Every structure is written in structure tokens, then in C-alpha cells.
Amino acid sequence: MSMEILLTPPLAFLVYLGVSLGILGLGKLLAPPEKHSPLKDSPYASGEEADVTFAAPGYAPFFLVAFFFAVVHLGVLILGTGDLSPRILPYLFGVLLTLIAVILG
Known part of the structure; x- marks a missing residue:
């Protein structure tokens, strides 16, 4: 009985x-005191000066890829849960x- 109470999700x-x-x-007790420095706060890119511009302008380039895979997963879900009858052809x-x-864009 006591093991069942211990395994309940809230407890x-x-x-x-x-x-x-x-x-x-x-971990905080074992860590040394932190010392701030400009080098520690700056980005590091293997010794090169880091770019200050954004790497990607936003999510727009990835939206079509995500939408493509969402539609492919929907198609697999339709095929997996349905039977191979003529009723499924309009959905596919x-x-x-x-x-x-x-x-095609």
C-alpha cells in the first residue's frame, strides 16, 4: 500500500x-564564485568576430517544410487508420x- 502512494504522479x-x-x-555550493568579464559575456566563434545580424530572418523559410511534413503525416494517418476502400480515395x-x-509553391 505504501509503495502505491509513493508512485502516484503528484507525490x-x-x-x-x-x-x-x-x-x-x-552544485551551487561546490561551484567557485563567478567573475564577470567582457570576454565571458561576448559570443565566441572559433576566434573569429561573431556576426551581429540574425542567422535567419524568421520562421517563414521553415513554414513550408513544416506544412509539407504535417500534410505527409496526415496522409499516413488517413492510410493507417482507414481501410483500403473507395471511401478513402477523396481524402487521399x-x-x-x-x-x-x-x-510547386
Whole structure:
């Protein structure tokens, strides 16, 4: 009976939280004092000066790729959960048209 209570999710979370905070506190006790310096706060790129511009302008370049894989996963879900009957053909045709539209832009 006592092991069942110990394994309930709220109590297990509290035990895990206590252990995690204990490890965090122990790590802070063992760490040396922090000394701030301009070199420590600056970005490092193998000895080269780091660019100050953004690497990617936003999520727009990745949106089409994410949408493509979302549609592919939807198509696999339709195939996996449905039976191979003529009822499924309109859905697969819609997924195919969507993929063609995403590929061609």
C-alpha cells in the first residue's frame, strides 16, 4: 500500500522536485564564485568576430517544410487508420493535391 502512494504522479513529482532542487543547491555550493568579464559575456566563434545580424530572418523559410511534413503525416494517418476502400480515395486525393501545391509553391 505504501509503495502505491509513493508512485502516484503528484507525490512522485514532489519527490523528484525535491531531489532536483537538492542537486542544484549542492552544485551551487561546490561551484567557485563567478567573475564577470567582457570576454565571458561576448559570443565566441572559433576566434573569429561573431556576426551581429540574425542567422535567419524568421520562421517563414521553415513554414513550408513544416506544412509539407504535417500534410505527409496526415496522409499516413488517413492510410493507417482507414481501410483500403473507395471511401478513402477523396481524402487521399485531397492530401495529394495539397502536397503538389506545397511543392510547386
